[in-house]
Amino acid sequence: MSAPERIPARRVSTRDPELLARGELHVRGQIREASNAVLLCTVKDGxxxxxxxxxxxxGERPLWDFPDGTLAQREVAAYEVSEALGWGLVPPTVLRDGPYGEGMCQWWIDTPEEPSDGDGLLALVDGEEPGEGWKAIGFAEVAEGRTALLVHADDPRLRRLAVLDAVINNGDRKGGHLLVDEEGRLYGIDHGVTFNVEDKLRTLLWGWAGEPLTEEATGALEALRDRLREGEPLALRLGELITAAELDAVRERVAALLKSGRHREPSGEWPAIPWPPV
Structure with missing residues (x-):
């Protein structure tokens, strides 16, 4: 996702969700590449x-496999789970009223106008092996029947995101949903098709499939499991955003990851890679 123009705004010291929730929204334009209505805004508070x-x-398009009018809540739920894991992988996101009714409001992530080579997270390479520092996703047709190997970086930031996606059952982790800000921090965006009870995991981040989880990931999942127990603040908050069955499914996915101790593998019952991939 990219802005139609760079909008100067006063810098705030932290990406404060309270500013998103309480500030006055001023619509500046529409991001037309998006499948649903996405408005670029300025939020002001004093x-x-x-x-x-x-x-x-x-502005949400109806989907056959998700209840109508629930995508905004799912985006907020993804932020809440990301925060609970302690990785800050989703920009601050709130549910609030706005000029066109209730909706999701998320902090805009500025990306460098000219990213350095080190910011590359995805690539196409010749040959059958990904090379050092890369993980294979699969082969893609590039031109005139020629194929190339699609790879993603063997990057701990992406690895954490792969765990988050497995927890929230992300059905649409495209390359365009990966943003690296001007300080080199990675964010994932566009989490509307998440938290389905059925297995919908569809992502580019399959490079660690079947590999053992890191100690960091195991510790984060154990803490998340505890915070998802009945009556805990996180469980109560998610209960306001997704259904009881969907919340139970989150608990089951966390338990399954901890029991296996390994990254998710494709189920074979659902397309493993989103289309288009980027």
């Missing part, structure tokens, strides 16, 4: 100002 994305519920 002398504080920031750029954000606002996705009103009324």
């Amino acid at each position: 002398d504080r100002e920031a750029t954000c994305v606002y996705k009103p519920v009324r």
